[in-house]
Amino acid sequence: MxxxxxxxxxxxxxxxxxxxxxxxxxxxxxxxxxxxxxxxxxxxxxxxxxxxxxxxxxxxxxxxxxxxxxxxxxxxxxVPATIAGIEKYLGSGLIKGIGPVNARRIVRYFKENTLKIIEESPDELVKVEGIGTKRVEMIKKAWTEQKEIKNIMLFLQSSGVSTAYAIKIFKTYGNESISIVKNNPYRLADDIWGIGFKTADKIAQQLGFDKESYERCRSGIMYVLSELSNQGHCYATRTQLISEAVKILDAGEPLLERTLDQMINEKSVILKEDFSHYF
CATH class of the missing domain: 2.40.50 (OB fold (Dihydrolipoamide Acetyltransferase, E2P))
Structure with missing residues (x-):
């Protein structure tokens, strides 16, 4: 069952x-x-x-x-909504500068408004016993870093990225994750092991990427070369490469011909001297 x-x-x-x-x-x-x-x-x-x-x-x-x-x-x-939940959340080691003791003091002072204070008016934390200006600065920095991590994870997950892949992306790109994925999600297929063209393409379509973009066509052609290599081929002919790419990308041959020529100029693929084979 x-x-x-x-x-x-x-x-x-x-x-x-x-x-x-x-x-x-x-x-x-x-x-x-x-x-x-x-x-x-x-x-x-x-x-x-x-x-x-x-x-x-x-x-x-x-x-x-x-x-x-x-x-x-x-x-x-x-984020937690109850006083007990907020205290446990802050006292967990999430924010450098706030341990269990300071978490208890902060929550007792600001109650349900605690997280709002940290987010919008963190300098008010000096009103709490045992928290000086240096500690406030430490808390502000740590809060911002954690918020950035969570924003990145939320963006990736909402863009159709699984949690496992979101972790790999964040580990690779750090705080630049959002801008890189927004600008060219097909980089994921080049940079991150386990994320291939099909996964990157799915993410790109979720983000509204143009199906005829150079980035998509380039990534599709690289995928075709990779698949041919996995099948034991040492090279591909131009006709073979374009024909397979048309199937994968559902794009016209003229567009893929132009893409391949640009890839040759960029040396993304290597053209043999007799112009017959691509690597």
Whole structure:
């Protein structure tokens, strides 16, 4: 019998048991409505912190060693709304300069407005006992960095990028992730292992990229060369390359002829001296 898909809406991260910073794979414990004990969740959960409120999509699985677990295929994060949730969120180590003690002091002082204060009027934090101007500057910097990471992840996920790929993209491009993906999503196929032309093309179409753009045609031709290489070919003829690219890109031959000529000029592909073979 096939496993059912479940949606967990707005549940709180209580503990992070394991996190691999390179791959983004994590094991977390969440407090979920209808479950008396904490639920174990596994999956690519990059930039998730204790106290965060998650919307998870996935399925139940049974691990032979660890038992029943919820395997998350996707997630979305929102900030906590309750005082207790905000305190746990800030005290998790998310923001450099705010540990559990300072988190408690800040939340006691600003209550439900805490996150709004940090976002809009962080200099007011000096009103809290034990927090001076140097610490405020540290908090402001750390808050901005974390916000940038979360904005990038949100943008990538909303653009049709899976969580696993979003992690790879962020690891590769860092704070430039959004601008690079917006300007030329086909770079992903060149730069990131595991993301090929078809995945990059899907992302590009989600972003409204022109199907006849040079970037798309170039990437499609490179994909054809790669596929021919995987089949054991050492080169491709011009006719063969254009013919296969037409099928992949659903584009006209004249456009692809111009694209290939530009690629030759840029030395993206190498043309043999007798003008018959492309590498």
């Amino acid at each position: 096939a496993q059912r898909l479940f949606l967990f809406f707005l549940h709180i991260v209580e503990r992070i048991t394991y996190n691999n910073e390179e791959s983004g794979f994590s094991v977390i414990k969440i407090k979920a409505k209808g479950f008396p004990e904490l639920v174990t969740v596994v999956g690519n959960l990059a930039a998730v912190n204790v106290g965060a409120v998650l919307r998870l999509k996935g399925e139940w699985k049974h691990d032979s060693k660890y038992g029943r677990q919820f395997s998350a295929a996707d997630y979305r994060e929102t």
